[in-house]
Amino acid sequence: MLNDDVYAHIADLEKTHEEMTAIRQHLHAHPELSHEEEETARFVADKLRSWGYEVTTGIGGHGVVGRLREGSGTKSLALRADMDALPIQEETGLPYASKTVGKAHSCGHDGHTTVLLAAAEYLARTRRFSGTLNLIFQPAEEASGNSGAQRMIADGLFQRFPADAVFGLHNHPGLAEGHFMIRPGPMMAASDTATITILGKGGHASRPHLAIDPIVAACSLVVSLQTVVSRSIDPTQTAVVTVGAIHGGDAANVIPETAMIRLSIRSFDAGIRNLLEERIRTLAFSVAEGHGAEAIVDYVRGTPVVSNSEAEAEFIKTIASELVGPEKVGVCPLIPGSEDFAYMLEKLPGAFIRLGNGIESAGLHNPKYNFSDANIPVGAALWSRLAERFLIDS
Structure with a gap:
């Protein structure tokens, strides 16, 4: 006792x-x-x-x-x-x-x-x-x-x-x-971050057919990223993918060369952590390619x-x-x-x-x-x- x-x-x-x-x-x-x-x-x-x-x-x-x-x-x-x-x-x-x-x-x-x-x-x-x-x-x-x-x-x-x-x-x-x-x-949770830069082709806002708009590609990617957890992760598991920042362009009449989004990614399991990175990278590359653009992904593993x-x-x-x-x-x-x-x-x-x-x-x-x-x-x-x-x- x-x-x-x-x-x-x-x-x-x-x-x-x-x-x-x-x-x-x-x-x-x-x-x-x-x-x-x-x-x-x-x-x-x-x-x-x-x-x-x-x-x-x-x-x-x-x-x-x-x-x-x-x-x-x-x-x-x-x-x-x-x-x-x-x-x-x-x-x-x-x-x-x-x-x-x-x-x-x-x-x-x-x-x-x-x-x-x-x-x-x-x-x-x-x-x-x-x-x-x-x-x-x-x-x-x-x-x-x-x-x-x-x-x-x-x-x-x-x-x-x-x-x-x-x-x-x-x-x-x-x-x-x-x-x-x-x-x-x-x-x-483990906390990771990703910065995705979409490389397009700049041009005049009145002639979008002569440019490759990275803002449109970035916005499409933001929507697609909402499926990472809902359609790739076991519903009995927990994960978070949040787009916390999106930047592109400085003027209303200019299509910029680049657009950038930043993500915060949270997970509680090593396997899910790896899957999240894989899906985010795949979506970034494929969505950008679908818009005729290119994606650069800087994915940083943070606190476990x-x-x-x-x-x-x-x-x-x-x-x-x-x-x-x-x-x-x-x-x-x-x-x-x-x-x-x-x-x-x-x-x-x-x-x-x-x-x-x-x-x-x-x-x-x-x-x-x-x-x-x-x-x-x-x-x-x-x-x-x-x-x-x-x-x-x-």
Whole structure:
């Protein structure tokens, strides 16, 4: 039988709630964009050092790792939080709103960082674990194609700080505070992009028969792309193909030489991901050819699927259920958004969990969004208890 008294509870983390709320609001007021998190990283590193952690900075840019060893346990654990903000003008009107024009913590990374700092302080003070604890504070989660997770891994993150498993957390607007969601296997989508350039033949708008109109071809392609998911993907599976931009020409009386469309492509399965690329390329080439034009496709594979390993997803679900009760731990729906924690899950077993930010919370990446400070002790207790349960003498 589990001796519940020897593991962290939410009440244990409430003792530093006021201090940690001040930290979260400080970070919120001083946002830094991807690859610019110099002051945030320095702030985090100073806090970790003050609590007795061995701190390494400059990993993959502004990445910080705090390591704490205790006892004779041989297992090692990695917990990750992201630190970067977004290029958004905040509209919350809060007294601690962003002090930097055009930059805001509109995704809650200030909260994620604070939750892990709160757990770091508690675990350093109580030291009720046996093994090696690695706390990863990652920059540039929002940087597509050159993300902080990719850069930290390329900089030897898991060779320098080996771990048996890695866990991450993200807040979830629309879910009640103090509630969690988790699922084994795929949970958040792979995110790819494509830029398709249609090469035609420019001419006078009054003489279209002497030109090859790339705008007409591009518009036809936009319509054809709507069939990729509806007619090529198993209806029991999930995928998204969205045309987010279309550009061509500058004047009403000129048929341009080129037109361009940009796509966002989301999927939850490697086979479907490959099929989507194949169908998009085929349609681009064939539709362009049908109009006498030519297509150039620049297809970029982005963030992979966030896929939770079975054992680790069940483990963190158990920890969350012990803290808040099983009735407050639900099955996470498939989320078409992406998250670069996926790169870490490709290297290690682990899991990513969602923590409710409130039913009435503004959505992520919204200028009115704000992380709920009520979540700090909840998330911190999750990390603390997970570390205590994972890192044992073995």
